[in-house]
Amino acid sequence: MIQVDSSIVPRDLSSGVDAFFNLAGDKILRLAQTWNPAQGSPVFTVGGRYTSRGWTDWTQGFMFGNALYQFDASGDPQFLDLGRKGTIDHMAPHVSHTGVHDHGFNNVSTYGNLLRLMAEGKIEENPWERRYYELALRLSGAVQASRWTAVEEDLGYIYSFNGPHSLFSDTLRSLRVLALGHLLGQRLKEEQDREVDLLTRLLQHAETTARYNVYFGSGRDIWDLRGRVVHESIFNTRNGSYRCPSTQQGYSPFSTWTRGLAWILCGYAELAEFFSGLSDEYVAKSGIPQLPDRESVVNRCVECAAAVADFYISETPTDGIPYWDTGAPGLAKMPGYRDQAADPFNSHEPVDSSAAAISAQGLLRLGRLLDSSGDSEAGTRYVKTGLTVARSLFRYPYLSKDRDHQGLLLHAVYHRPNGWDHEPDSPGVPRGESCMWGDYHLMELAVYLQRLINDGTYLCFFGIGEGAA
Numbered sequence: 001m002i003q004v005d006s007s008i009v010p011r012d013l014s015s016g017v018d019a020f021f022n023l024a025g026d027k028i029l030r031l032a033q034t035w036n037p038a039q040g041s042p043v044f045t046v047g048g049r050y051t052s053r054g055w056t057d058w059t060q061g062f063m064f065g066n067a068l069y070q071f072d073a074s075g076d077p078q079f080l081d082l083g084r085k086g087t088i089d090h091m092a093p094h095v096s097h098t099g100v101h102d103h104g105f106n107n108v109s110t111y112g113n114l115l116r117l118m119a120e121g122k123i124e125e126n127p128w129e130r131r132y133y134e135l136a137l138r139l140s141g142a143v144q145a146s147r148w149t150a151v152e153e154d155l156g157y158i159y160s161f162n163g164p165h166s167l168f169s170d171t172l173r174s175l176r177v178l179a180l181g182h183l184l185g186q187r188l189k190e191e192q193d194r195e196v197d198l199l200t201r202l203l204q205h206a207e208t209t210a211r212y213n214v215y216f217g218s219g220r221d222i223w224d225l226r227g228r229v230v231h232e233s234i235f236n237t238r239n240g241s242y243r244c245p246s247t248q249q250g251y252s253p254f255s256t257w258t259r260g261l262a263w264i265l266c267g268y269a270e271l272a273e274f275f276s277g278l279s280d281e282y283v284a285k286s287g288i289p290q291l292p293d294r295e296s297v298v299n300r301c302v303e304c305a306a307a308v309a310d311f312y313i314s315e316t317p318t319d320g321i322p323y324w325d326t327g328a329p330g331l332a333k334m335p336g337y338r339d340q341a342a343d344p345f346n347s348h349e350p351v352d353s354s355a356a357a358i359s360a361q362g363l364l365r366l367g368r369l370l371d372s373s374g375d376s377e378a379g380t381r382y383v384k385t386g387l388t389v390a391r392s393l394f395r396y397p398y399l400s401k402d403r404d405h406q407g408l409l410l411h412a413v414y415h416r417p418n419g420w421d422h423e424p425d426s427p428g429v430p431r432g433e434s435c436m437w438g439d440y441h442l443m444e445l446a447v448y449l450q451r452l453i454n455d456g457t458y459l460c461f462f463g464i465g466e467g468a469a
Helices: 010-034 060-074 077-090 107-119 127-145 169-184 198-212 258-276 280-284 294-315 327-331 352-371 374-395 435-452
Strands: 044-046 048-053 148-151 153-158 165-168 186-189 193-195 232-237 242-244
Touching: 010 060, 010 077, 010 186, 010 374, 010 435, 044 258, 060 077, 060 435, 077 107, 107 127, 107 169, 107 374, 127 186, 127 198, 153 169, 153 198, 165 169, 169 198, 169 258, 186 198, 193 198, 193 232, 198 258, 198 294, 258 294, 258 352, 280 294, 294 352, 352 374, 352 435, 374 435
Parallel strands: none
Antiparallel strands: 044 048, 148 153, 165 232, 186 193, 232 242
């Protein structure tokens, strides 16, 4: 169980965040200088060097997003130039990509960050440039929403790259691009000019995920523990009925793959923030029977995020860094692993620091929202838990201080069942490597914290300014 530091405040992380940005700038530049785009997108490191992996191309936006966040933190224009040029030169195919569920990862990390930076006045206002970013986000939101499977009770989901039968937990954080598309006035047009409301589709997906990918201890099956998350749900596409839990990257459908949990935790917390800032009338226009108004939407998002947060806290070692799956078989050989700090050098199971980086942000956002809503006890608990996890990430052994190692966050895991992660000992346990989504979410966490420490503008994906409807 995470041992929460009840006295920790954001300013306690100042030195760690500053040290991170000092390391990150050089690593971002060196990777950009050595990476050959013809090799594909950088995905994870092997022996400290970034490599590609053909599955789906979901990490390219993180590479350029890291440069944009480094500019955000430092004001150094070379990082803006790098991120903007990378977006213009390489990201257009991702806007029209009909085969993936990853639009919120690739396109919000690039076009979304550029639009936000313009809205915040960090880059010069340019009407045509603004329209370029807006158009990319509008189209990306519509394309993502078109990848749709309808299910019972007029619900549905954006299906994963596995096909129309597959609902991934990961996709919850991709819903941001539907939110932005809707704010910017986009609607999806289908056959016979039928119009689809992007916010309605977002709500349908969010409710379907809550029902089938998140557990609430209500007796769905004998492994129904409150806050447990399944990576994938399988549906019968002929009649829209639910069939069973599944997983691609976890150990079992009846355990919890911790990065899948992290996407759920951060995704629902962020959606709760987003809907809290909208008028009830605005939400009601797009509401669904299960979530007809702003209050019901925010409450549902908070219910999901809080359940998952509590499960994360109880199942994770004391320093806040989880092992890759709560049911990983080697954990049986590590008695008391929850009652001590995670050990990335153990000989049984790998940790996944990327899950911690994503979860820390979710905990912080959830806590802030609850505190502002009057639940200061729960809000303070989640905020201090998020800070405790973040402090671990910005320290040894997770912060990559080796200049020759291209990653920022060490001891991340990609796909344990497929054996894709580098094992320095053969056979052994993956460790010592980085992944592009882990680096990006540590970067995003650092910018989030820097703004809290300096009383800056609150970091949120929907802070896109006057272009929004």
